[in-house]
Amino acid sequence: MSARDTSPAHGSAWRQLRGLTSARIALGHAGTSLPTGAQLDFQFAHAQARDAVHLPFEPGALAERLAARQRETLSVHSSASDRHIYLQRPDLGRRLSTASAGQLREWGQAHPQGFDLALVVADGLSSLAVQRHSLPMLERIDELAAAEGWSLAPVVLVQQGRVAVADEVAELLGARMVVILIGERPGLSSPDSLGLYFTFAPRVGLNDAARNCISNVRLEGMSYAMAAYKLLYLMREACRRQLSGVNLKDEAPVRSLDTADQGRGNFLLGAPMP
Numbered sequence: 403m404s405a406r407d408t409s410p411a412h413g414s415a416w417r418q419l420r421g422l423t424s425a426r427i428a429l430g431h432a433g434t435s436l437p438t439g440a441q442l443d444f445q446f447a448h449a450q451a452r453d454a455v456h457l458p459f460e461p462g463a464l465a466e467r468l469a470a471r472q473r474e475t476l477s478v479h480s481s482a483s484d485r486h487i488y489l490q491r492p493d494l495g496r497r498l499s500t501a502s503a504g505q506l507r508e509w510g511q512a513h514p515q516g517f518d519l520a521l522v523v524a525d526g527l528s529s530l531a532v533q534r535h536s537l538p539m540l541e542r543i544d545e546l547a548a549a550e551g552w553s554l555a556p557v558v559l560v561q562q563g564r565v566a567v568a569d570e571v572a573e574l575l576g577a578r579m580v581v582i583l584i585g586e587r588p589g590l591s592s593p594d595s596l597g598l599y600f601t602f603a604p605r606v607g608l609n610d611a612a613r614n615c616i617s618n619v620r621l622e623g624m625s626y627a628m629a630a631y632k633l634l635y636l637m638r639e640a641c642r643r644q645l646s647g648v649n650l651k652d653e654a655p656v657r658s659l660d661t662a663d664q665g666r667g668n669f670l671l672g673a674p675m676p
Contacts, residue, residue, distance in 0.1 A: 425591065444590070447590040447591060447593075448590060450588070450593040451588035451589065451590060451593050452588075453530075453593070454527075454528040454529070454530040454531070454585070454588040454593035454594065455489075455527055455528065455588060456485060457528075457529045457530050457533075458485075458529065459525035459529035459532060459533075459561055459562075460529075460533070461475075461477045461523075461559035461561060462477070463533075464523065464532070464533075464536065464537065464559060465477060465559060467537055468537070468540070468557055471541070473540070473544070473556075473557055474556040474557070475556055475557045475558070475559055476505070476506065476509065476556045476557070476558045476559070477558075477559045477561075478498055478499070478502035478505060478506065478558060478559070478560055478561075478571075479498070479499045479501075479502050479560070479561045479562060480494060480495045480496070480497065480498060480499060480502075480524075480560060480561065480562045480563045480564070480567055481494040481495070481497045481498065481499050481500075482494040482495045482562040483499075483562075484562070485562065487562075488562040492564060494562075495562055495563055495564035495567065496564045496565075496566035496567050497566075497567060497570060497606075498560075498567060498570050498571070498574075502560075503570065503574065506558070506571060506574040506575060507574050509556075509574075509575065510574045510575045510576050513575075513576070514576070515553075515576075516575070516576030516577060516578070517553045517554060517555040517575060517576060517577045517578075518547070518552035518553045518554070518577070518578055518579060519547055519552045519553070519554055519555070519577060519578075519579045519580070519581070519637075520554075520555040520558065520568075520571060520572040520575050520577035520579070520580045520581075520604075521540060521543060521554065521555070521557050521558070521580075521581055521582075521583070522557075522558045522559075522560060522563075522567070522568040522571050522572075522580060522581070522582040522583070523536050523540070523557060523558070523559050523560065523582070523583045523584075524559075524560040524561075524563030524564070524565075524567060524568075524582060524583075524584045524585075525560075525561060525562065525563065525584070525585055526563065526564065526565075526584035526585035526586065526597070527585055527586060527587045527588065528585030528586060528587070528588050528593060528594060528595065528596075529585055530585065530588075530593055530594045531585035531586065531593075531594040531595055531596040531620065532583065532584070532585050532596065534594050534596075534620070535583075535594070535596040535619055535620060535626070536583045536596065538626050539583055539596065539598070539619060539626055539629065539630070540557065540583070542626055542627070542629075542630040543581065543630060543633065545630075546630060546633070546634050546637075550634075550637075550638075552579075555572075555575045555577050558571050558575075563582075563584070564584075565582060565584060565597075565599050565610075565613070566608070567582075568580045568581075568582035568599065568601065568604065569601060569604040569605055569606055569607075569608050570606050572601070572604040572605075573604055573605045573606055577604070578602070578603060579600070579601070579602055579603075579604070579637060579640065579641075580600070580601050580604045581598055581599070581600050581633065582598070582599045583596060583597075583598055584596070584597050584599065585597075586617065586618070592618065592620065592622070592623065594620050595617070595618050595619070595620050595623060596619040596620060597615060597616070597617050597618075597619065598615070598616040598617075598619060598629060598633055599613045599614070599615050599616075600613060600614045600615075600616075600633060600636050600637065600640070600646060601613045601614075601646050601647075602640040602641075602644065602645055602646035602650075603644070603645075603646075610647075611647050611648045612646060612647040613646065613647055614636050614646055614647060614650055614652065616629050616632050616633060616636075616652075631654060632652055632654050635652065635653075635654035636650060636652060636654075
């Protein structure tokens with residue numbers, strides 16, 4: 403008799419579904435408990451999520467990689483002085499420190515013409531997501547902005563930042579639109595999920611109803627190309643309708659790459675969708 407035959411663990415009739423999702427389904431059981439393997443996998447995923455929250459953000463490394471692509475950056479800090487305070491005081495992560503606000507105010511005053519689009523990168527709750535996905539996502543957004551003829555502010559890198567800090571950044575720089583790339587709260591199967599939050603006419607005091615969110619940008623989730631496609635649709639519509647948030651729905655046509663290649667060229671940079 404084999405060891406498998408004597409094991410107290412039992413499989414699940416849904417096991418074949420596990421090949422279709424990273425969700426924790428069809429784990430089997432050993433009596434009324436999880437099998438040892440499933441329990442160890444859960445503990446490992448939980449450790450990855452905790453590590454993602456506490457992994458330090460290194461804006462200098464990202465700034466160097468952007469500089470190599472001729473992209474200027476500004477490094478600032480929120481009012482949360484360290485990670486411990488950041489996790490306990492979400493409100494402090496939504497505003498810049500006094501010194502950082504002064505730095506951006508001076509920059510904005512030196513460029514009174516303003517900008518069409520400001521891009522912000524913040525660690526959020528997963529700097530792992532920022533390290534893995536922000537650079538390729540920024541490159542795609544830059545391409546879209548160039549194709550649309552939009553002027554770009556320097557990329558602003560915010561340590562200990564939350565979503566709303568982008569509104570203050572954009573207001574100080576005089577940008578009419580802002581997109582923040584931020585690490586999302588880690589899940590037990592997605593410690594590196596990047597979120598994109600877009601706001602038209604940003605200013606301090608806006609709430610989440612004024613923003614549009616594109617979530618789960620990562621290799622196992624939404625692709626960079628699809629995220630850029632959805633973001634371009636939202637920005638074009640925001641410019642046309644002069645708004646963003648709950649009144650601006652993501653109604654971008656769902657198109658495949660095969661369909662896009664049929665005489666349309668690059669579907670990300672093509673003419674506005676009807």
